[in-house]
Amino acid sequence: MSTDTEHLLTPDSAAAIGRFAAAAAAHGDITTDERVLTERGRDYWGVGGVAGLLLRPHGRDDIAAILRLASEHGVALVPRGGASNCSGGMMPAGGRVLLDLTGLNRILDIDVVNRRARVEAGVVNSDLQTALAPHGLCFSPDPVSAHLATVGGNIIENAGGPHALKYGVTYNHVLSVNVVLPDGSTVTFSADDEGPDLLGVLIGSEGTLGIITEATVALRPIADVTHSLMGAFASAREAADTIAAIIATGVVPAAVEWLDRAGIAGLQQFYDTGYPLDADSIVLIDVDGTAADVARDQAIVERVLGERATEVRVAEDEKDRVALWYGRLNAPNSVVQSGKGFFIGDVTVPRDRIPEMQEAIQSIAERHSDGLLFIAVCGHAGDGDLHPTTFYDKDNPLAATALEAANNEIIEAALDLGGTITGEHGVGTEKIPFMTKRFTPVEIAAQRSIKNVFDSAGLLNPGIMLPDVSADEPDTSAFGTAVRDALTRNITVDPSAALTAGNNTNVSVNLGNLSLVVGADTTIEALNRHLDEHGVTCSAVPVVGVERTIGELVATAAGNERDHIRHALLGADVAIIDGQTRARFGAETMKDVAGYDVKRLYISGRGAFGALETLIFKIVVKA
Numbered sequence: 226m227s228t229d230t231e232h233l234l235t236p237d238s239a240a241a242i243g244r245f246a247a248a249a250a251a252h253g254d255i256t257t258d259e260r261v262l263t264e265r266g267r268d269y270w271g272v273g274g275v276a277g278l279l280l281r282p283h284g285r286d287d288i289a290a291i292l293r294l295a296s297e298h299g300v301a302l303v304p305r306g307g308a309s310n311c312s313g314g315m316m317p318a319g320g321r322v323l324l325d326l327t328g329l330n331r332i333l334d335i336d337v338v339n340r341r342a343r344v345e346a347g348v349v350n351s352d353l354q355t356a357l358a359p360h361g362l363c364f365s366p367d368p369v370s371a372h373l374a375t376v377g378g379n380i381i382e383n384a385g386g387p388h389a390l391k392y393g394v395t396y397n398h399v400l401s402v403n404v405v406l407p408d409g410s411t412v413t414f415s416a417d418d419e420g421p422d423l424l425g426v427l428i429g430s431e432g433t434l435g436i437i438t439e440a441t442v443a444l445r446p447i448a449d450v451t452h453s454l455m456g457a458f459a460s461a462r463e464a465a466d467t468i469a470a471i472i473a474t475g476v477v478p479a480a481v482e483w484l485d486r487a488g489i490a491g492l493q494q495f496y497d498t499g500y501p502l503d504a505d506s507i508v509l510i511d512v513d514g515t516a517a518d519v520a521r522d523q524a525i526v527e528r529v530l531g532e533r534a535t536e537v538r539v540a541e542d543e544k545d546r547v548a549l550w551y552g553r554l555n556a557p558n559s560v561v562q563s564g565k566g567f568f569i570g571d572v573t574v575p576r577d578r579i580p581e582m583q584e585a586i587q588s589i590a591e592r593h594s595d596g597l598l599f600i601a602v603c604g605h606a607g608d609g610d611l612h613p614t615t616f617y618d619k620d621n622p623l624a625a626t627a628l629e630a631a632n633n634e635i636i637e638a639a640l641d642l643g644g645t646i647t648g649e650h651g652v653g654t655e656k657i658p659f660m661t662k663r664f665t666p667v668e669i670a671a672q673r674s675i676k677n678v679f680d681s682a683g684l685l686n687p688g689i690m691l692p693d694v695s696a697d698e699p700d701t702s703a704f705g706t707a708v709r710d711a712l713t714r715n716i717t718v719d720p721s722a723a724l725t726a727g728n729n730t731n732v733s734v735n736l737g738n739l740s741l742v743v744g745a746d747t748t749i750e751a752l753n754r755h756l757d758e759h760g761v762t763c764s765a766v767p768v769v770g771v772e773r774t775i776g777e778l779v780a781t782a783a784g785n786e787r788d789h790i791r792h793a794l795l796g797a798d799v800a801i802i803d804g805q806t807r808a809r810f811g812a813e814t815m816k817d818v819a820g821y822d823v824k825r826l827y828i829s830g831r832g833a834f835g836a837l838e839t840l841i842f843k844i845v846v847k848a
Contacts, residue, residue: 239320242320242322252282252287253291257278263275265279269373270313275318280324281325282328282329283328289409291409300684303322305324306377307374313654314652326377327375331345331348332348341442346377348375348377363444363445363446365392367386368385369386381437382649386605392445393792400416400441403439405436420711422829426822430690431690433676433686452540453510453539454523454537461485463533467534468606468607471510475845478522480509480510485587491598501535503535510526512526567615571648573609573645573648575643578642579609586638587600587602596628597617601616633659637662640659640663645812646662648818657690666698673691673701674704675705691820699803704834707826710833719831723800724781725745725837726836728746732744736846739844740841745775745779745840747774749770761845763793775840779829781829796817797809797811797841799824805836
């Protein structure tokens with residue numbers, strides 16, 4: 226984490242900023258007004274600082290020149306988009322320049338036929354949706370902050386939202402990005418590039434590797450029909466088992482949202498949620514598609530809910546749907562109006578561990594009841610991404626300490642359940658202390674090598690994501706060299722490089738979580754047999770070339786095979802080439818934005834970064 230001394234404006238840094246400002250004035254509007262710097266330097270929670278100056282580029286073509294000048298003068302840049310971040314991911318200071326990208330807000334092209342849009346990075350998500358609606362199209366990522374968040378921000382945070390279960394997170398909808406690297410050079414990363422998935426490494430990198438100036442994103446048709454259902458349950462386990470039972474039918478709901486007893490009772494103090502107060506948990510489900518699709522899926526969901534839930538509600542018209550969802554979505558607005566303090570957390574666990582996570586959170590709330598009002602467990606139950614929302618009285622002197630302790634304990638509990646420290650909010654500065662609990666020293670070192678290759682001077686969004694260097698971190702210079710070769714498109718394929726290691730041929734199917742853990746030396750033929758026996762499929766597993774191992778497929782994938790792997794891969798156990806040290810990147814969690822997405826380098830990496838030992842994929846139930 227950054228130290229206090231790094232935030233001081235020294236005479237040298239003041240002089241450097243002055244020289245930078247003089248040179249950069251040709252490329253943007255400069256502001257030193259402290260009121261503006263204070264206002265623009267804070268995120269959604271009011272976390273941030275005051276930069277030495279604010280620079281608004283004249284246009285996206287000015288970004289490269291600005292970054293070259295920052296590099297020449299040794300000036301740190303803090304990129305700012307919609308500032309909807311919830312993890313302290315934007316930390317301006319006296320010795321830094323706040324680079325305000327909100328002016329890059331043009332929608333450059335909407336290609337209705339090919340269902341894609343080309344936009345500048347500062348386009349606000351909801352503005353894009355408004356422009357797409359007349360064409361019957363939408364951009365799938367739908368975070369609650371869509372009215373504030375920019376498309377560029379969605380990309381660098383890998384935003385999700387309620388409908389990520391069916392339609393995927395931002396990663397699944399980015400076709401290409403134009404990026405300016407910290408030295409002022411430019412590069413385009415595309416989903417269909419050959420070799421390691423550098424686009425995947427950039428996505429979710431929290432503005433620390435490059436500045437996105439333009440993005441081409443995939444669009445989808447707006448569903449003809451959407452209906453909503455609610456199930457109330459006597460226990461969290463019954464609710465979780467019901468979600469698993471619904472998905473086991475082959476139905477993939479558009480959204481599955483969760484709210485627990487404490488949340489319903491607590492929110493009822495501020496407004497009428499409309500939800501049953503005697504339920505331990507409620508689940509809200511959207512089904513969408515054509516009229517025929519919805520009729521079929523709704524009948525199945527109603528049947529499963531009817532067998533297990535204590536109460537079932539169905540909303541088919543827009544008015545009833547809004548009323549059904551009101552209690553879940555209106556919490557932040559109502560609590561702001563009440564004057565109470567609140568904090569929205571973000572952890573992800575495997576879907577089948579949600580009940581244990583709910584129990585852990587309520588135990589934490591009870592332990593800290595002297596400083597907190599209650600903690601509502603709500604979130605995206607379909608993919609295990611929970612947002613424990615903590616409420617407190619602002620004038621309670623114990624609140625600040627209790628809030629920090631409770632949030633830390635919630636993160637620890639998620640890790641103990643095989644989860645991760647953040648599913649969609651990002652690490653920022655808030656969760657840096659937990660990076661060394663989420664990752665081993667070699668895993669941190671590999672991520673630091675990525676940062677050093679992209680930003681050797683550490684001038685882009687400093688103090689974000691990575692912890693201070695530890696003496697426990699091993700040398701990963703060979704790994705870093707491989708990253709540099711990939712970035713410069715200079716990878717030399719070593720035919721003798723091992724693609725897999727460990728001779729692992731184990732296969733494990735988790736139907737409750739719809740995930741697959743498979744040894745990299747398993748043949749595709751054997752894997753397909755195993756999947757058939759369990760009645761599931763995996764889009765990453767082809768039906769041709771079955772004599773190959775799954776590790777060989779991932780390490781050498783090209784074309785459509787590479788594309789399917791990109792969208793299905795959740796995690797990998799690998800050997801870092803420096804000393805062949807074992808590491809894991811990703812997990813069985815459906816959402817994970819903790820640190821750089823290192824596993825992406827191993828897709829089509831041909832052993833350049835090390836061998837594959839185990840792979841984790843998403844699976845679906847056969848219809």
